[in-house]
Amino acid sequence: MVGDTRRGNKLLGFLEDRFALSTLLHLAEKKKVPIHRHSVWYYMGGIAAIYLAVQVVTGILLMVYYVPEIQSAHASILKINSQIDFGWFIRSLHSWGANLMIAVVVLHLFSTYFMKAYRSPREFTWLSGLLLLVLCMAFGFTGYLLPWDDVSFFATKIGLDVAAKTPVLGGIIADLLRGGEAISQATISRFFVIHVAVLPICLLGLLGGHLLFVQMHGMSEPDAFKNLPSAKKTYEKFFPNFFFKDILVWILALNVLFVLVMLCPWGIGPEADPFGAAPIGIKPEWYFLSMFQFLKLVPPMIGPIEGELFGILLMGIAALAFAVLPLLDQGKSNSMSKLATAYGVIIAIAAIALSVWGALS
Amino acid sequence: MNYPIWVVPYLGGPWVIGIISIVHIFLSHFAVGGGAFLALAEQIAYKRKNENLYNYLKGHSRFFLIITTVSGAVTGVGIWFSISLVSPDGTASLIQSFTLAWALEYLFFVAELATAFVYYYTWDRVSKETHLLLARLYMVFSIMTLVIINGIITFMLTPGKWIESHNWLDGFLNPTYFPGLIIRMLIMAAIAGMYALVTSSRIPDPHFRTYMVRFCAKWLIPIFLLGPIVSFWYLNQIPQAAVQTIFTGIQTSGLGNFSILARALYLSMVLSGTIILFAFFGPYLNPRGFTFRIAILFMICGLSVTGTTEWMRELLRKPYVVYNYMYSNGIRKTEVPDITSAGFLNKGKWASALANTPECKADPGEVIYRYQCMSCHTVDGYRSMKRMIGDRDEESVVGFLNMLKEKDPEKNPYHGIMPPLAANDTELKSLAHYLAGLNGKADGSAPKISHSAQSVH
Numbered sequence: 144m145v146g147d148t149r150r151g152n153k154l155l156g157f158l159e160d161r162f163a164l165s166t167l168l169h170l171a172e173k174k175k176v177p178i179h180r181h182s183v184w185y186y187m188g189g190i191a192a193i194y195l196a197v198q199v200v201t202g203i204l205l206m207v208y209y210v211p212e213i214q215s216a217h218a219s220i221l222k223i224n225s226q227i228d229f230g231w232f233i234r235s236l237h238s239w240g241a242n243l244m245i246a247v248v249v250l251h252l253f254s255t256y257f258m259k260a261y262r263s264p265r266e267f268t269w270l271s272g273l274l275l276l277v278l279c280m281a282f283g284f285t286g287y288l289l290p291w292d293d294v295s296f297f298a299t300k301i302g303l304d305v306a307a308k309t310p311v312l313g314g315i316i317a318d319l320l321r322g323g324e325a326i327s328q329a330t331i332s333r334f335f336v337i338h339v340a341v342l343p344i345c346l347l348g349l350l351g352g353h354l355l356f357v358q359m360h361g362m363s364e365p366d367a368f369k370n371l372p373s374a375k376k377t378y379e380k381f382f383p384n385f386f387f388k389d390i391l392v393w394i395l396a397l398n399v400l401f402v403l404v405m406l407c408p409w410g411i412g413p414e415a416d417p418f419g420a421a422p423i424g425i426k427p428e429w430y431f432l433s434m435f436q437f438l439k440l441v442p443p444m445i446g447p448i449e450g451e452l453f454g455i456l457l458m459g460i461a462a463l464a465f466a467v468l469p470l471l472d473q474g475k476s477n478s479m480s481k482l483a484t485a486y487g488v489i490i491a492i493a494a495i496a497l498s499v500w501g502a503l504s
Numbered sequence: 505m506n507y508p509i510w511v512v513p514y515l516g517g518p519w520v521i522g523i524i525s526i527v528h529i530f531l532s533h534f535a536v537g538g539g540a541f542l543a544l545a546e547q548i549a550y551k552r553k554n555e556n557l558y559n560y561l562k563g564h565s566r567f568f569l570i571i572t573t574v575s576g577a578v579t580g581v582g583i584w585f586s587i588s589l590v591s592p593d594g595t596a597s598l599i600q601s602f603t604l605a606w607a608l609e610y611l612f613f614v615a616e617l618a619t620a621f622v623y624y625y626t627w628d629r630v631s632k633e634t635h636l637l638l639a640r641l642y643m644v645f646s647i648m649t650l651v652i653i654n655g656i657i658t659f660m661l662t663p664g665k666w667i668e669s670h671n672w673l674d675g676f677l678n679p680t681y682f683p684g685l686i687i688r689m690l691i692m693a694a695i696a697g698m699y700a701l702v703t704s705s706r707i708p709d710p711h712f713r714t715y716m717v718r719f720c721a722k723w724l725i726p727i728f729l730l731g732p733i734v735s736f737w738y739l740n741q742i743p744q745a746a747v748q749t750i751f752t753g754i755q756t757s758g759l760g761n762f763s764i765l766a767r768a769l770y771l772s773m774v775l776s777g778t779i780i781l782f783a784f785f786g787p788y789l790n791p792r793g794f795t796f797r798i799a800i801l802f803m804i805c806g807l808s809v810t811g812t813t814e815w816m817r818e819l820l821r822k823p824y825v826v827y828n829y830m831y832s833n834g835i836r837k838t839e840v841p842d843i844t845s846a847g848f849l850n851k852g853k854w855a856s857a858l859a860n861t862p863e864c865k866a867d868p869g870e871v872i873y874r875y876q877c878m879s880c881h882t883v884d885g886y887r888s889m890k891r892m893i894g895d896r897d898e899e900s901v902v903g904f905l906n907m908l909k910e911k912d913p914e915k916n917p918y919h920g921i922m923p924p925l926a927a928n929d930t931e932l933k934s935l936a937h938y939l940a941g942l943n944g945k946a947d948g949s950a951p952k953i954s955h956s957a958q959s960v961h
Contacts, residue, residue, distance in 0.1 A: 183797065229757075379793065387790040388798065394781050395801055401774050405767045 171382035174361060178377045179368045184254035185385075186392045188357070191251055193393045194244035195350075197400065198282075201237040202339065209289065211335035213328040216291035217414040224411060231408050238409040240400055241286060245279050245430050247396075252276055256465075256487050259474065260363035266469035268356035271349050273466055278346050283428055285338040288331065296415030298427050299334075300326055305438065308451045309459075326417065366474075426501060433494040434458060436501035461490060505834055505852025505875045507592035514885030517590030517878070518832075522818070524586055526811045528579035532649075533810065534699050535572035535616070537692030539646040541700055541723065542568065542623075543639040550632055556712045562627050564703045569624045571699075573617055580613075591879065593834030594825040602656050602672055609652045616645040650688060658684040661821045662742060663829055683738035690727040690734065691810055694779075697723025698799075698806045701787070705799040714791040721787035728780060743827060745920060746820040768816040775809040823880075823923045831923035833879040843926040844909065848872055869938025872931055876923070883942060890942045898940035898947045905932050905939075 158164055176185060208227055210219040223230035252272060255261065261269035288299040303326070307317035320337075322329025368376065379385055412422075427435050441454040448456075464486065472483040512520055542565060549557035588595045599606060619642040626635055655676035659666065666675030697720045704716035739747065753766025782802050786794050825832050835843065843851050849859040849868055855875045859868045873889070881887045893901060908925040909932075910916035916924075927935060940946045 384790060384793045387785050388793055388795075390785045391782055391798060391801070394778055394785075395805070398775065398778050398805070402771060405771050 168382070170358075171386070172380055174358070174381035175378040176362050176381055176385040177364050177368055178379055179365065181254075181258060181365055184251075184258065185362060186389065187247055187251035187254055189389045190392060190396045191244055191247045193396055194240050194247060194400070195346075197236055197240040197397075198244060199343075201233050201240065204233045205237055206339060211289070211331055213291070213331055216289060216331060217411070220290045220292075220411050232404065235404040235409040236400065239403045239407075241283055242429070243396075243400055243403075245276075245283060248276050248279050249430070253487065253491055255363070256468075257484065258363060258365045259472070259480065259483075261469045262363075262472065262474045263469070265356065265360050265363060268353060268360065269469055270466060271353040271356065275346070275349050275353060278342055278349065280430055282338065282342050282346075283430060285334040285342065287428060288326075288334050289338065290411050291331065291415050292412035293415045293419070293422055294412050294425060296326065296417065297421040297425050299330075300421075301425070301435075302427060302431070305435075305451065305455070308449070309455050310452065313455075366480075429498060429502070432501040433497035436497040436504070439501075465490075505593060505848070505855045507596070507854050509592070509854075509874055509878070510589035511874065511878070512590070512882075514882055516880075516882040516886045517586070518880065519886060521583065521586045521590055522815075524579055524582040526814060528576065528583055529810060529814055530695070530807050531572060531576035531579060533688070533692045533695045534568075535576050536646040536650050536689075537694070537696030537723075538568050538572065538699060539616075539639075539643040540693065541696040543636070543643040545719075546636050546639045550636055556709070557716075560704070560707060560712075560716060564700060565624050565627070567703055568699075569620055573620055577617070591825060591832075591834060594830060594832075597826065597830055598656060598660075601666075601670075601675060602659075604672065605652050605656060605676060609649060612645050612648040612652065616642065616649055619645055647689075650692070651685065654685045654688060655681055660824075660826050661746075661817065663826055667829055679741040680738055683734050683741060686734045687731070687738060690731055691813075694724045694727045695806060695810065697721060698803045701794070702796065702799040702803055705794055705796045710792055713794075717787045717791040717794045721783055721791075724779070724783055728783075731776070742820060746827075749820070749920075765816060765819045768812055768819060772809060772812040772816060775805055775812060778805050779809060823921060833876050833923050835876070835923065835926050840924055840926045844928060847928040848876070848926055848931055867934075867938055868931065869934040869936070869941075872927055872935045873938055876925065876927070876935075880922070889939060893939050893943055893945075895943075895945070896940065897945045898936050901936040901940045902933060905936055 155164070176182070205223065208219055208223050208230065210216060220234070223234050225231070255269065255272065284299070284302060287295050289295075303317045303321055306320075307314050309316075320330065320333055321327075322333050426432060437458065438451055438454045441450040443450045445453045468483060472479045474480065510517055542561060545557060545561055548554065549561060619638060623635070623638040623642050626638065630638075655678070658680040659675045659678050662678045662680045663675050664678035666672070666678065700720040700723070701717060704713060704720050707713040707716055739750075749763065749765055750769060753763035753769065756763070757766050757770070779802075782805060786798060786802065821827055823832050824830060824837075825834070828837065830836050839851070849856045849871065852875060855871055858864050858866045859871045877889065881889050881892070884890045896904065905925055905927075907916050908918060908922065909927075911919065911924065913919040925932065925935075937946050
């Protein structure tokens with residue numbers, strides 16, 4: 144291939160001299176992807192990346208017309224939806240894309256969890272992935288308020304009130320985000336800046352690190368594959384074989400997004416009235432629904448501790464367990480490995496059940 | 505209005521037809537395209553003495569036989585059941601207009617089925633020449649079923665000269681007959697290739713798998729090259745009003761206020777683009793990596809394009825079941841003035857019996873809803889009447905229904921989208937009373953309807 148680039152094409156030769164394409168190609172060809180019955184989960188990261196690319200492009204386009212000002216925010220979204228050519232399309236791509244991205248990142252997290260990809264030497268790949276999920280949810284939370292419709296306003300209000308209950312820093316963070324006692328112009332300005340500047344910078348850094356770790360350590364292999372004799376292990380080259388299949392999956396992922404946008408364009412509710420009553424049965428976005436439902440189930444007081452605070456602490460511990468998992472399950476103890484799997488199954492089932500319950504109640 | 509009608513709650517009868525029909529299209533197109541695939545592939549195997557290909561075709565033909573004869577036949581009969589229950593007047597009209605064509609269709613279908621079984625059960629039992637002849641016979645019979653049914657399907661959108669002459673051949677060889685036939689043949693070849701890609705992706709030998717994946721993918725080339733040209737020809741033949749609906753949909757899509765037809769068009773175009781990209785990055789660039797899962801996804805995309813395009817064709821025909829002749833609720837266009845003056849419940853045989861026989865005690869408003877609205881709406885499911893009526897009281901429903909009787913598009917924005925309401929004033933009020941009552945907004949008791957006794961029986 145190296146020789147081909149020089150002999151076959153002058154342009155490739157020119158690029159080779161300046162950018163050392165053959166070195167990059169060699170790196171890509173060196174990377175191998177294991178082939179086994181769970182290989183399908185290797186595509187999740189790529190799908191999340193393509194949805195992220197959609198978010199970046201559509202987000203930039205939306206910024207051209209969106210006005211982060213309390214009197215104009217809702218009107219500017221209305222204008223995007225009904226007066227700007229294909230504005231509805233870009234906004235629907237952004238909104239549906241955000242939901243799909245979070246869904247795929249959650250799937251990616253659980254698939255790597257159950258394939259034990261958090262074990263040494265991939266602890267930092269795992270941790271950076273966890274943080275990336277938190278960032279995605281933060282993107283969702285901050286972006287949700289920006290249209291300034293009644294549902295987004297009250298959902299954000301409830302979200303910030305709950306966050307304020309978190310011990311030590313909760314109140315400070317909630318005040319910082321709100322910019323005062325109540326949701327106001329200060330809140331919308333802060334959410335906008337966080338959404339379009341702070342979070343993207345953090346995301347770039349973390350994503351860069353995450354991809355670097357993936358490149359350094361290669362694709363993780365599940366135990367069943369790792370324990371096979373060498374002769375029975377099969378691999379395919381990342382480039383071009385897996386890469387071409389990755390492209391097919393990206394095309395399909397974009398199709399799913401396009402179908403949703405075409406058949407169910409994203410709408411907007413009535414403008415938020417901070418002095419009005421909250422809409423009946425208001426609920427947060429689906430990715431916060433399990434936590435919301437869990438807090439609803441906790442009694443008002445548990446002993447001397449306030450119920451909501453207890454619930455937040457419990458969820459914090461559950462999340463922390465995911466973060467410290469690489470330290471606990473290093474693949475040396477079979478019982479610890481099974482315990483980790485059982486914990487993941489319980490959390491996944493609980494999250495799904497609570498979300499469905501929350502959606503139906 | 506002359507037959508009993510089937511009430512399908514929530515989903516609505518048309519969706520029952522739609523779901524069965526779409527599945528049947530996937531299978532029947534495979535039955536025709538797959539027949540050509542088997543015949544041509546067997547000819548290649550015979551000429552090149554390619555035993556690998558022979559063995560592959562034996563396995564593929566089992567898959568083909570099960571899919572087409574079992575599922576295809578079941579869904580085919582399912583279409584007849586569902587259309588005769590949901591749209592009996594439309595079905596009766598098609599049977600009466602094309603009796604000979606239906607008889608021929610049935611004849612070729614039986615021949616097709618019989619040949620398929622003989623073809624499958626004679627692998628290695630008759631000479632290769634005879635077996636190839638059977639494959640070719642099957643191909644001819646299956647193509648003949650398409651040649652006939654295409655005349656009836658295209659007639660429904662473009663009845664052409666039949667509207668004046670009522671000569672079945674004028675309706676059969678209608679303006680979209682030939683472009684429709686060619687498009688369907690191209691789709692069938694593509695679907696045959698995609699189904700065969702699924703079975704080819706399971707071939708263990710990587711060299712033969714690569715050969716077969718490339719061979720099957722070539723069946724998509726005709727539609728890539730000719731599809732746009734024939735589609736343009738087809739669009740040139742459809743009614744101007746339908747073309748205008750497409751253009752209006754495209755023009756308004758920038759502001760998001762666009763029709764479901766335009767959405768279907770965009771979906772169809774994007775999914776078609778996906779197929780091209782898929783074929784390029786899959787079978788062309790990476791045939792060895794074309795796995796079973798990818799083949800299944802590829803086929804889902806291909807079938808989605810087919811389904812979306814068929815949906816679009818159905819949308820183009822709205823609000824008619826036979827364009828410019830019979831509305832989707834089974835009322836002929838020419839009958840509307842007469843029904844409006846004499847009263848719907850004095851014209852329709854079954855509807856009037858329902859409303860007028862003392863033992864029935866049916867609410868006349870509900871009877872009119874079932875016969876005139878239920879071909880597109882449900883009470884509280886798909887296109888829910890409860891949701892559409894919303895907060896309107898009986899008086900405003902009367903106003904809305906009066907608007908639906910208007911023939912001037914300036915006064916009736918639903919003209920050309922919905923059939924006109926065919927009812928006299930008292931019937932209109934009783935329908936309004938029933939519809940407003942769905943959300944508890946009806947005033948007092950239902951208006952009394954007087955009937956002419958002689959037309960009831």
